[in-house]
Amino acid sequence: MYQFQYFRPKSLDEARKLYENNGDAKFLAGGQTLIPTLKQRLAQPTALIDLGGIAMSGIKVAGGVVTIGAGTKHFDVASSADVKGAIPALSHLASHIGDPAVRHMGTLGGSIANNDPAADYPAAVLGLGATIKTTSRTISADDFFTGMFETALEEGEIITEVSFPVPEKAAYMKFPNPASRYAMVGVFVAKTKGGVRVAVTGAASSVFRESAMEAALTKSFTPDAVAGIKVSPGNMNSDLHGTAEYRAHLVTVMAKRAVATIA
Amino acid sequence: MTASIIGTSVRRKEDHRFITGQGRYTDDINRPGQAHAYFLRSPHAHAKIKSIDTAAAKAAKGVVGIFTGADIAADKLGPLTCGWMVTSKDGSPMKMGAHPVLAGDRVRYVGDHIAIVIAETHAQAKDAAELIAVDYEELPAVVDPAHAADAGAAQLHPEAPRNTIYQWELGNKPETEAAFKKAATKVSLNLTNNRLIPNAMEPRAAIGEYDDGTGGYTLYVTSQNPHVARLVISAFIGLAPEHKLRVVAPDVGGGFGSKIFIYAEEVVCTWAAKKVKRPVKWAAERSESFLSDAHGRDHITHAELALDADARILGLHVKTTANLGAYMSTFSSSVPTYLYGTLLSGQYNIPAIHVEVDAVYTNTAPVDAYRGAGRPEATFVIERIVEEAARQLKLDPVEFRRKNFVRTFPHQTPVIMAYDIGDYDASLDAAMKLANAKDFPARRAEAKARGKLRGLGYSTYIEACGLAPSAAVGSLGAGVGLWESAEVRVTPTGSVEVFTGAHSHGQGHETTFAQVVAGRLGIPLENVEIIHGDTNSVQFGMGTYGSRAAVGLTAVSRALDKIEAKAKKIAAHVLEASAADIVFENGEFKVAGTDRKLAFHEVALNAYVAHKFPTSEIEPGLKEGAFHDPTNFTFPAGCHICEVEIDPETGVTKVVNFTAVDDFGNVINPMVVEGQVHGGVAQGIGQALLEHGVYDKESGQLITGSYMDYTMPRADDLPTYKLGFTVTPCPSNPLGMKGCGEAGAIASPAAVINAVTDALGVKEFDMPATPQRVWATINRNRAAAE
Amino acid sequence: MPSVAMTVNGKAVSGEVETRTLLVHFLRENLRLTGTHVGCDTSQCGACVVHVNGKAVKSCTMLAVQAEGAQVTTVEGLTQDGKLHPVQAAFKEHHGLQCGFCTPGMIMTAVDMIRRIPDLDEKTIRAELEGNLCRCTGYQNIVKAIEAASKEMKGARA
Known part of the structure; x- marks a missing residue:
């Protein structure tokens, strides 16, 4: 790691001011991606502003919406009876992020602000059509994820909570990268009031919705409806563990299997 | 003699310190005034170094010293070397390029060591290393061993034209050719043995120290064989006379071969300690381990088997290209030759064998011994081609094997080895029973009904370990003898200290060696201390690798013979009897036919008090040493059976059953032996399904440079194994032991791939059988069928 | 250099660290609690797992300064009154x-x-x-x- 200054503000206001006063500052949430990145010397922030001292965690279920504070750990989402009752697919997803020790540290806000192409949470946020509340506004999931490690967040803007509308039913199926166990392909399928949503993570440069599958599932919410849909490998990632063709194939298989668990 | 403790699953003496966090690994040691080192490494696979500017780095905060290859050359520090001479078929000696401990004007792989930066903290050393300006002229690189000898391929060392280190052969070429001429059936197979990265969980580390008062150096290092390290650093590198260099290998967190070798970092830290007048500590980050630990395997092979009309094997021809990386590591030359070609007869009667091996340089990390070293590669060749032969002849692979098994011993193979004893039918029968092989067809049908593909694969392996008769290995080119030493010191109170040259880095020697001593002397286990790993304590030893602890145990056993003989003489004087009448039983020296006796501790006390025997005839004290040179290799053998289930939609392969039945001869501690099998099989399944060290073919960058891309076996990748043992006691040592450390890694890859190819109905399949590869194969076959 | 204070194995401890000092290095180097190990640099091997406020975390993926005020338990702290856990x-x-x-x-x-x-x-x-x-x-x-x-x-x- 390079040298940096470290701040642990007590409020969002203080955090914001620190950010404005420090040239290349970065916010530190659970740190489970940022700290490894710093250890590899792949980033050189002048300051880390640790959001861990700001009360931003907690889970509320009300009015058909699950609202989760940005600082809530993956472990707490995975083990929450409220989340399990309202959106079991979400607690299932959270229970498959990283490993147990990582889930004790990693946070919802940190994960989606980072928007790692292989992260799990973006699939749930987009798949459920969640709303992201920040220090300055609310952003819909469809507008939030803009590209690889890119989001709609402005400089200094901090996610405070995420609201997930409770779907009629939903499921997440993940095919982990054999080495890293990140999602090589993860498909989140949800039947919501606003229609069927299918969000895919891991496969491309950023999470995306698979509209052909959404259309097919709208007609018939069955595994067979998606089993025959061939996803184009054109935009898929390709690496040692999976060619674009293989990833495209897995999107179909994971979608089919996700639907099968709830159809 | 109370043998009761030998052969029992005594819980390990060493565990207490590990489970309470009190282990003492190299990086846990802190020397007064120590500074921290970081090594600047080449980011290029192949480049000329035009200049190195360290001025800015030297001025950085906390920097104590920075040294480069020029400083090494000025001090005339010798290069790292390979200690096993292999001769090509044309009679020429192997062609070894120089391997300086810090690079001269050329770097030859990503991770090649260029400079040591020493600072007050590790972070400061790393900060300063970024300020070193190296002017590189990048050169073309070659990383694929298949093309290393091509005309026009990048050349690594002027000493080795066409990057060819040797072209070696073993066996009988005319007889093998004749066998193929008369063959009724020929089977051929292309195989790759994938490059592996050892990944002992403790990364390599070293602390070098210099005492100006005595002129002595001390090196604390993650080593499997500290005495060999001392010998090489002294005699070949020339850092210090042997008696002025102490090497300590404290607790070592796994080795698997990778910590046998003498590495640049430990030499440079020791050398630099004198330069900066402070202890210098270096601990590798895992990324550095990936780049710079010696890798394993990496063979490309074409094999052919000749069979008569009755499915009996007539001959085997094997042609292998072995990738040795950018430099020749300490024992690298022996791995694809004498540890490989000599095992190609497997468990079979093969009248004629001819093996040819070309070893090549590439712009990759050096390749040397990794758990099994040559024998997994040999087993993979023979067990894959035997399975394929059975399939080609539409014979049951079990019956085909039985038809060709060696059943009379001793058995001289055409490739040096003389098998002393074994019962291959027994281990095959036991494994089939444990694996419930007869019901496999029903399980396969049941899986098929669920849309899954099941396959069953066998590997009836043999290996040679207990390395090794010194004269034999000497005649094959080894630069050292492979005996082992032991010294047994009995204290006046009757407790026992055993000094052994066999190093323990997970094997449990502190327990198993103590069992042999306690059992033999009839004293409690807790009265025995096993001391190893420090050249100041143990006179000399060859270290632990090649499942050779049995050699060390035999040395202990021989020293105990001498202890017993001397103790009997002393007891005779004390008991006023004739030495010939003294018997030693259950820890007591008795006068035969009387009730007069002395406990072991009483004899020990008498030995040191020396009042009751003539010291002109018998020296006081009770301490004996022995050097044991084995008379033969030992030949563990057995049968591993793997059952896989493949999800054809995703290509995911699960090992659903894994059975290992091994004949290790007599066993000292079954619990420890089972643990060795578990770990070995995990590494074998890892090789077959998960692990692969991959370099980018163009840039020579290591793609699998961390656990993000190198797939280490995790708990949920592996099944619970079924283990069984058969016993044919080894005739070449008094305890009848063979060796158990490597068998799992040697036998299992072939069993797994035989199962995968059985499930997929394909002939060839390159390891590792990753989901993507399996899916691609299924898809290709489906497309071809449509 | 900032100072950091926490409770490790029931004992109040403090020390001067760089902000970039990882918790594992504070434990190993400042407190000489070398039972906690470092086996990788990508947060995967788990040789560094300790408990922070009662939960298992990877001490190589946490800054020492983040553990300010925390209750930390390492393997050395598991044995109670000489009795193994x-x-x-x-x-x-x-x-x-x-x-x-x-x-x-x-x-x-x-x-x-x-x-x-x-x-x-x-x-x-x-x-x-x-x-x-x-x-x-x-x-x-x-x-x-x-x-x-x-x-x-x-x-x-x-």
Whole structure:
């Protein structure tokens, strides 16, 4: 790691001011991606502003919406009876992020602000059509994820909570990268009031919705409806563990299997 | 003699310190005034170094010293070397390029060591290393061993034209050719043995120290064989006379071969300690381990088997290209030759064998011994081609094997080895029973009904370990003898200290060696201390690798013979009897036919008090040493059976059953032996399904440079194994032991791939059988069928 | 340099650290608690697992300054009054270790796992060990040790 200054503000206001006063500052949430990145010397922030001292965690279920504070750990989402009752697919997803020790540290806000192409949470946020509340506004999931490690967040803007509308039913199926166990392909399928949503993570440069599958599932919410849909490998990632063709194939298989668990 | 403790699953003496966090690994040691080192490494696979500017780095905060290859050359520090001479078929000696401990004007792989930066903290050393300006002229690189000898391929060392280190052969070429001429059936197979990265969980580390008062150096290092390290650093590198260099290998967190070798970092830290007048500590980050630990395997092979009309094997021809990386590591030359070609007869009667091996340089990390070293590669060749032969002849692979098994011993193979004893039918029968092989067809049908593909694969392996008769290995080119030493010191109170040259880095020697001593002397286990790993304590030893602890145990056993003989003489004087009448039983020296006796501790006390025997005839004290040179290799053998289930939609392969039945001869501690099998099989399944060290073919960058891309076996990748043992006691040592450390890694890859190819109905399949590869194969076959 | 204070194995400790100092390095270098190990640099091997405020975390993926005021337990803190923790004892009894390097992290992960999950079966244990690598044991005896410790601790609670 390079040298940096470290701040642990007590409020969002203080955090914001620190950010404005420090040239290349970065916010530190659970740190489970940022700290490894710093250890590899792949980033050189002048300051880390640790959001861990700001009360931003907690889970509320009300009015058909699950609202989760940005600082809530993956472990707490995975083990929450409220989340399990309202959106079991979400607690299932959270229970498959990283490993147990990582889930004790990693946070919802940190994960989606980072928007790692292989992260799990973006699939749930987009798949459920969640709303992201920040220090300055609310952003819909469809507008939030803009590209690889890119989001709609402005400089200094901090996610405070995420609201997930409770779907009629939903499921997440993940095919982990054999080495890293990140999602090589993860498909989140949800039947919501606003229609069927299918969000895919891991496969491309950023999470995306698979509209052909959404259309097919709208007609018939069955595994067979998606089993025959061939996803184009054109935009898929390709690496040692999976060619674009293989990833495209897995999107179909994971979608089919996700639907099968709830159809 | 109370043998009761030998052969029992005594819980390990060493565990207490590990489970309470009190282990003492190299990086846990802190020397007064120590500074921290970081090594600047080449980011290029192949480049000329035009200049190195360290001025800015030297001025950085906390920097104590920075040294480069020029400083090494000025001090005339010798290069790292390979200690096993292999001769090509044309009679020429192997062609070894120089391997300086810090690079001269050329770097030859990503991770090649260029400079040591020493600072007050590790972070400061790393900060300063970024300020070193190296002017590189990048050169073309070659990383694929298949093309290393091509005309026009990048050349690594002027000493080795066409990057060819040797072209070696073993066996009988005319007889093998004749066998193929008369063959009724020929089977051929292309195989790759994938490059592996050892990944002992403790990364390599070293602390070098210099005492100006005595002129002595001390090196604390993650080593499997500290005495060999001392010998090489002294005699070949020339850092210090042997008696002025102490090497300590404290607790070592796994080795698997990778910590046998003498590495640049430990030499440079020791050398630099004198330069900066402070202890210098270096601990590798895992990324550095990936780049710079010696890798394993990496063979490309074409094999052919000749069979008569009755499915009996007539001959085997094997042609292998072995990738040795950018430099020749300490024992690298022996791995694809004498540890490989000599095992190609497997468990079979093969009248004629001819093996040819070309070893090549590439712009990759050096390749040397990794758990099994040559024998997994040999087993993979023979067990894959035997399975394929059975399939080609539409014979049951079990019956085909039985038809060709060696059943009379001793058995001289055409490739040096003389098998002393074994019962291959027994281990095959036991494994089939444990694996419930007869019901496999029903399980396969049941899986098929669920849309899954099941396959069953066998590997009836043999290996040679207990390395090794010194004269034999000497005649094959080894630069050292492979005996082992032991010294047994009995204290006046009757407790026992055993000094052994066999190093323990997970094997449990502190327990198993103590069992042999306690059992033999009839004293409690807790009265025995096993001391190893420090050249100041143990006179000399060859270290632990090649499942050779049995050699060390035999040395202990021989020293105990001498202890017993001397103790009997002393007891005779004390008991006023004739030495010939003294018997030693259950820890007591008795006068035969009387009730007069002395406990072991009483004899020990008498030995040191020396009042009751003539010291002109018998020296006081009770301490004996022995050097044991084995008379033969030992030949563990057995049968591993793997059952896989493949999800054809995703290509995911699960090992659903894994059975290992091994004949290790007599066993000292079954619990420890089972643990060795578990770990070995995990590494074998890892090789077959998960692990692969991959370099980018163009840039020579290591793609699998961390656990993000190198797939280490995790708990949920592996099944619970079924283990069984058969016993044919080894005739070449008094305890009848063979060796158990490597068998799992040697036998299992072939069993797994035989199962995968059985499930997929394909002939060839390159390891590792990753989901993507399996899916691609299924898809290709489906497309071809449509 | 900032100073940091926390409670480690029940003892109040403090020290001067760089902001970039990881918790594992504070434990190993400042406090000389070398039972906690570093086996990788990508937060995957789990040799560094300790408990922070009662939960298993990777001490190589946390800054020392983040642990300000925290209750930290390392493998050295498991033994109470010279008596091994049941998980430590089970690792010895079931030969759940060979070289011992991954062992402290394995044990700390196991203690956390048993605390969270009342009924541990083999499949769950294997899944819960996702963040801990062992190269020696093939995991079989680690799984066995955790299963046995879990049963024993449950019996002790009942």
